[in-house]
Amino acid sequence: MFQSLKTPAPDAILQVMQMFRDDPRADKVDLGVGVYRDDSGNTPVMRAVKAAEAHLLKTQDTKTYTALAGDPAYHAAMAALLLGDTVADDQIAAAATTGGTGAVRLVMELIRTARPDATVWISQPTWPNHTLLAKVVGVAQKGYRYYDAAEGALDHAGMMEDLQAAKPGDVVLLHGCCHNPTGADFTAQDWSAMADFLTERDLTPFVDIAYQGFGAGVEADAAGLRLLAERVPRVLIAASAAKNFGLYRDRAGIALVVCDAKERTAVQATLAGLNRASISFPPDHGARVVTTILDDPAMKADWLEELEEMRNRIAGLRRSLANALRRETGSDRFGQLAAQQGMFSVLGGSEAQIARLREEFGVYVVGGGRLNVAGLTEESVPRVARALAKALAD
Ligand SMILES: Cc1ncc(COP(=O)(O)O)c(C=O)c1O
Numbered sequence: 146m147f148q149s150l151k152t153p154a155p156d157a158i159l160q161v162m163q164m165f166r167d168d169p170r171a172d173k174v175d176l177g178v179g180v181y182r183d184d185s186g187n188t189p190v191m192r193a194v195k196a197a198e199a200h201l202l203k204t205q206d207t208k209t210y211t212a213l214a215g216d217p218a219y220h221a222a223m224a225a226l227l228l229g230d231t232v233a234d235d236q237i238a239a240a241a242t243t244g245g246t247g248a249v250r251l252v253m254e255l256i257r258t259a260r261p262d263a264t265v266w267i268s269q270p271t272w273p274n275h276t277l278l279a280k281v282v283g284v285a286q287k288g289y290r291y292y293d294a295a296e297g298a299l300d301h302a303g304m305m306e307d308l309q310a311a312k313p314g315d316v317v318l319l320h321g322c323c324h325n326p327t328g329a330d331f332t333a334q335d336w337s338a339m340a341d342f343l344t345e346r347d348l349t350p351f352v353d354i355a356y357q358g359f360g361a362g363v364e365a366d367a368a369g370l371r372l373l374a375e376r377v378p379r380v381l382i383a384a385s386a387a388k389n390f391g392l393y394r395d396r397a398g399i400a401l402v403v404c405d406a407k408e409r410t411a412v413q414a415t416l417a418g419l420n421r422a423s424i425s426f427p428p429d430h431g432a433r434v435v436t437t438i439l440d441d442p443a444m445k446a447d448w449l450e451e452l453e454e455m456r457n458r459i460a461g462l463r464r465s466l467a468n469a470l471r472r473e474t475g476s477d478r479f480g481q482l483a484a485q486q487g488m489f490s491v492l493g494g495s496e497a498q499i500a501r502l503r504e505e506f507g508v509y510v511v512g513g514g515r516l517n518v519a520g521l522t523e524e525s526v527p528r529v530a531r532a533l534a535k536a537l538a539d
Pocket residue numbers: 179243244245246247249272320325353354355385386387393396397398
């Protein structure tokens with residue numbers, strides 16, 4: 146049975162995690178894995194999550210199956226969080242998923258089912274699971290330029306040039322905010338120009354939003370998505386509650402589809418059927434925690450407050466690292482760090498430079514120089530800046 150089976154290459158990020166665990170140095174710094182950390186290096190259970198779980202412990206009287214697409218109250222709460230009041234309820238189809246990853250996969254499966262000849266256009270670079278999932282689901286994919294490493298900013302001209310080759314019916318995958326891995330986001334004008342372009346070319350946006358609240362704020366981070374939902378007839382959305390609710394292991398995600406009211410019944414039934422064919426019923430605990438928080442004004446206020454603390458910590462660390470690098474290098478070469486959003490930025494660097502960073506300085510980043518800013522502390526910033534300046538500049 147398994148004679149022809151080859152051991153797949155280990156996932157690059159998981160490999161970095163393992164090397165970090167195996168490193169005995171006390172002052173090692175993990176900037177690899179994409180989870181939020183507080184000043185003590187912990188990924189805390191958020192206060193509102195604790196409160197919601199305590200509430201559920203007291204009041205939940207069954208754990209029987211939900212519906213194939215999950216709990217409608219979760220759909221409504223997440224649709225409101227993501228879309229505000231930009232879209233009427235009868236134009237939204239939804240399905241709870243196993244995290245944002247499950248949502249990306251479900252949307253890819255929906256594309257394959259509804260429009261098998263579509264190509265999904267994916268930013269280069271991107272979160273590696275985008276390309277992996279398109280491949281395993283069997284959806285055609287092409288890359289578009291996204292990041293100008295020399296400028297440390299969005300390569301808008303390159304992106305638009307590459308997307309000229311998209312044909313009507315194709316799908317353009319966009320990061321809703323806090324682009325992973327570059328941290329380079331669209332401006333309001335970029336979103337507006339993209340809405341016009343997509344409409345003119347009959348292209349469908351697929352917005353993956355996994356960091357709402359980590360960039361400029363819960364509302365501000367959804368502004369681009371909402372603009373598309375108002376101006377483009379159909380929008381595919383994959384959202385995760387892993388980061389902004391700290392529910393990583395509970396696997397809370399959702400696929401939302403904005404469509405014509407006449408199409409909604411078919412889209413909704415297709416999403417439910419696709420869940421049936423893979424997981425039957427989606428996980429409910431994390432989704433129910435999210436719904437409990439969003440439906441309770443006091444819990445929601447506390448969640449927003451803690452999320453703001455997290456966002457401010459990330460932004461503060463970005464500024465500190467950019468300043469420390471300015472001092473170390475005497476240049477503004479890493480100045481983009483302060484302007485970028487969310488946990489990630491890419492600093493570039495050859496394999497040898499990344500290895501030197503790890504081996505000589507105990508600083509762990511992912512290949513290509515993606516670093517998770519939330520893995521820093523104010524105390525580790527000067528040391529990391531020195532290491533980055535030495536390893537990447539020499
Ligand atoms: C861009 C992006 N999309 C989706 C996800 C999915 O997260 P999860 O499956 O943990 O909810 C992530 C997580 O790293 C991500 O970075």
